[in-house]
Amino acid sequence: GNSVTQMEGPVTLSEEAFLTINCTYTATGYPSLFWYVQYPGEGLQLLLKATKADDKGSNKGFEATYRKETTSFHLEKGSVQVSDSAVYFCALKLFGEETSGSRLTFGEGTQLTVNP
Amino acid sequence: EPEVTQTPSHQVTQMGQEVILRCVPISNHLYFYWYRQILGQKVEFLVSFYNNEISEKSEIFDDQFSVERPDGSNFTLKIRSTKLEDSAMYFCASYYRWAGNGYTFGSGTRLTVV
Numbered sequence: 001g002n003s004v005t006q007m008e009g010p011v012t013l014s015e016e017a018f019l020t021i022n023c024t025y026t027a028t029g030y031p032s033l034f035w036y037v038q039y040p041g042e043g044l045q046l047l048l049k050a051t052k053a054d055d056k057g058s059n060k061g062f063e064a065t066y067r068k069e070t071t072s073f074h075l076e077k078g079s080v081q082v083s084d085s086a087v088y089f090c091a092l093k094l095f096g097e098e099t100s101g102s103r104l105t106f107g108e109g110t111q112l113t114v115n116p
Numbered sequence: 117e118p119e120v121t122q123t124p125s126h127q128v129t130q131m132g133q134e135v136i137l138r139c140v141p142i143s144n145h146l147y148f149y150w151y152r153q154i155l156g157q158k159v160e161f162l163v164s165f166y167n168n169e170i171s172e173k174s175e176i177f178d179d180q181f182s183v184e185r186p187d188g189s190n191f192t193l194k195i196r197s198t199k200l201e202d203s204a205m206y207f208c209a210s211y212y213r214w215a216g217n218g219y220t221f222g223s224g225t226r227l228t229v230v
Contacts, residue, residue: 036221041223042223043120043122043207043221043222043223043224044159044207044209044221045221046219046220089159091159102147102164102211103149103161103164103172103174104151104159104161104219105161106158106159106160107158108157108158109158109159
């Protein structure tokens with residue numbers, strides 16, 4: 001089946017530190033990959049996405065590259081801010097299921113806390 | 117920016133009672149979903165809904181659960197007889213085919229069964 005594995009959290013960093021949150025996946029087809037962010041008390045917001053191998057998704061200083069050879073989609077940011085404190089979820093959706101209920105499969109989520 | 121709206125934000129119910137969680141998806145979206153997140157665990161898929169019928173459901177979505185789009189705007193999740201283990205955050209999401217931007221999620225309903 002399809003699954004997503006994220007690095008264990010929580011992660012605590014100082015402001016301006018470099019962030020990496022690891023995400024690996026297994027999928028039976030050709031997935032699209034996503035990072036969602038959940039700020040305290042809010043819903044899930046799409047942070048970035050990539051739909052095919054070697055694509056790089058980027059948004060708000062965050063980046064992730066779709067690596068088919070290592071089945072990974074690690075999230076990175078060069079300099080985190082206090083406002084980046086949130087839970088980050090890696091997720092996949094199988095490509096080509098637009099006409100059906102194309103479910104998202106989520107990882108466990110990683111709590112990031114950035115201290116001033 | 118269009119939003120998915122969920123009500124209530126928090127509901128407390130007694131075990132065995134029926135609850136209805138409500139969602140207003142984005143108006144031109146065609147696919148609707150319910151997910152849940154038990155505290156500290158993964159976000160799990162429950163059900164997807166398209167063209168006024170269930171298109172896919174997970175093993176979690178048993179006979180206690182049902183979904184409905186009664187009036188073309190609301191999308192509801194009903195739990196017929198709640199159990200303690202139904203306590204979770206329930207997220208509604210909607211999706212427009214070919215939008216390319218993924219799903220839009222609501223801010224969730226926290227259901228507490230006591």
